[in-house]
Amino acid sequence: MDVLGSLPAFVLAVLLISASPGPAMALIFRRAALRGLSGAVPTVLGLELGLYAWALFAGAGFAALVATSEVGYVVLRVVGAAVLLVLGVRAWRAAWRDRGQVDVPAPPATPLGRRRWWTAFGEGLLVQLANPKAAVFMIAFYPQFVPADGPVFATTAVLGLLQITLETGLYLALAAGVARAGDWFRRPRIRRRLEAVSGTVLVGLGVRVAASSR
Template identity: 70%
Template sequence: MDIIASLPTFIVAVVLISASPGPAMALIMRRAALRGLAGAVPTVLGLEAGLYVWALCAGAGLAALVAASEVAYVVLRAVGAAFLLYLGVKAWRAAWRSRKEGPAGEAGPEAPAASARTWWKAFGEGALVMLANPKAAAFMIAFYPQFVPADQPLLATTALLALLQVAVEIVFYLGLAAVVGRAGAWFRRPAIRRRLDAVSGTVLIALGLRMAVESR
């Protein structure tokens, strides 16, 4: 198989995967709505850092060990589900506090530029959501070998393909965040933000529960 000839198919697959609803999309949409494009950047980079780690693990054969180990798979699934539930409950609490405080208790629009601590917190949330998802390990094992020629080194080729995937997803997600961020002032209106928190919290909790109960 010619790896160059397979790149268009690879890119199309990556775009379709990126557009699929899931924890990554939910996190990015909420972050962009409340913090704008700049606020969504650390979340996107954290998710992509986690994805790249899993890709390297897949190339090195470690992801296969995780996917094959029942204990490791269950532990990762429990951690990932718990973190999604935590993020969902956090969003629900924000909606409830906003409801109790009312318009007078609402802060002004959040500044897109965040402190270093806030930046790294958002980056860490994105990375943890990706790294604690055992389905990501299983996906990498199944996805990358299709595009790695038999005569090419698996780890090095996977690392290069993963860089391409990360680049494509960063462009896609930041483009989406930019579109959502343009309506940031509307999303930050007290009533709209309260509904956004409630809806995003419900989505994150549903995703966490699905991760907790679904089988391989």
């Protein structure tokens, strides 16, 4: 297969896949709405580092091992579902905790401190690494663009870099767009509704991951 000749199809597929709803989109939307663009950046970077790790795992054959191992896949599925459920419950708790606040204009988002920055980064990284569908996706998607008789790991690593570059740009554009309406999203009444909806989406995704098969 000609890697250069297949790049347009690869780029198009990545853009379509990245734009589809999922845990990454839900996390980024929530972070950008409540914390602004600067608050969403570490989450995006964590998600993309996790995705690139799966790309490297796929190139090395580890992703295939996880996807084909019944025990490994179940463990990863349980961990992934648990992570999403915890994030969803936390959002619900935030909505419940803020229910008595007066609906007044919210203050602007403040820059994240170092500890919160790394917490947001780790949240994105953990969600991506604990996603069993990422392993299945990599072993099903990348071989279509990687020549079997060529340097599989190196080609996969380069394609992975291209994918995370495209996704990072797309997700940061999404976060910037959502952050423009941040003052509205941070109004107590709207924030409560956003937290409640976000929690419901994340719990639903967690249940779907727990109940899904390969």
